[in-house]
Amino acid sequence: MKRTKLLSPLLATVLLAIFLTPARTQEAICVDSSHYNPELACYLIYIPLCTCNGANPGNDCFAFKDGLSCWSQKCELIDLGCEVAFSYAIDGDQLMLKDESPTADGDEVAYWEWQNNYETFAMESPEAVLNMPPEQTKFKVSLSIRTAQGCIAYCTYLIDRTIDSGRELTEAEPSVFPNPLNGVLHIRNTFHCQRLRIYSLDGRRQLDQPLRGALQERVGVGQLSPGIYLVEISGEKGARTFKVMVR
Incomplete structure (x- = not known):
């Protein structure tokens, strides 16, 4: 056993x-x-x-x-x-x-x-x-x-x-995970957002790219240095911002 x-x-x-x-x-x-x-x-x-x-x-x-x-x-x-x-x-x-x-x-x-x-x-x-x-x-x-x-x-x-x-995912607020993350950012895109932007805490834009609008998105973030970042996803229903840690 x-x-x-x-x-x-x-x-x-x-x-x-x-x-x-x-x-x-x-x-x-x-x-x-x-x-x-x-x-x-x-x-x-x-x-x-x-x-x-x-x-x-x-x-x-x-x-x-x-x-x-x-x-x-x-x-x-x-x-x-x-x-x-x-x-x-x-x-x-x-x-x-x-x-x-x-x-x-x-x-x-x-x-x-x-x-x-x-x-x-x-x-x-x-x-x-x-x-x-x-x-x-x-x-x-x-x-x-x-x-x-x-x-x-x-x-x-x-x-x-x-x-x-x-089984359907709950129609709820979008979310990003894991947190802390290492290499890949997953997005539960329940609002079908079309844009992803990632900022460092000093306000500098580190990543800006379109999203497919699919319910589940995967974005490579291996280029980000370890630290705290703000992740923004936006679309017709507005923007949502999340704080994440990169290891």
């Missing part, structure tokens, strides 16, 4: 079902985080305090509610008030992800992971893009954040392309 990168002290494991109302439970079950029921939501985060494998307390032990049990021992429930969620949309072979945790404004996104091989594909950004393998229809994506309450929350969701390939 593979547990690579899951064996962190006090790592709390949760399941994610987007936009569902969390249900309360009377007990948490000790489980291996690779065994879970994708039909059930899991929002509450718990510190693992049980002996999952009959050895030392907390050894390889991850606790979440409404999950599948692979050991018979029970965990003492400690609710830290941590909740984690993310939304996603599919555009061709790209999976657009956004942290939707209730405390997202005060949280630090630690890792976005594609759990088929535990590869981290984005760090320290509330939004991320995963290029999905064309041959795979189902896979797991995980979001790990350090919450404002001081605990680490780890949430996994089963993505099924055959079901969600027609």
Whole structure:
């Protein structure tokens, strides 16, 4: 049973079902985080305090509610008030992800992971893009954040392309990500803006180029030196400005 990168002290494991109302439970079950029921939501985060494998307390032990049990021992429930969620949309072979945790404004996104091989594909950004393998229809994506309450929350969701390939992105304000960025700027262009301009903080224009007006845009910014920049996208619905960090 593979547990690579899951064996962190006090790592709390949760399941994610987007936009569902969390249900309360009377007990948490000790489980291996690779065994879970994708039909059930899991929002509450718990510190693992049980002996999952009959050895030392907390050894390889991850606790979440409404999950599948692979050991018979029970965990003492400690609710830290941590909740984690993310939304996603599919555009061709790209999976657009956004942290939707209730405390997202005060949280630090630690890792976005594609759990088929535990590869981290984005760090320290509330939004991320995963290029999905064309041959795979189902896979797991995980979001790990350090919450404002001081605990680490780890949430996994089963993505099924055959079901969600027609899912539309929310018609909302445009956004740019990741932030910090390194090499490529992604634009969620919900207003179909036609122009991109990037300025340094001294007001000098560093980049000025047209956009396709597509819902998702990718722009290479590898020529920018590390620092803070203002990103402006504009179109018929006006202009939107974002502050981003380039590493």
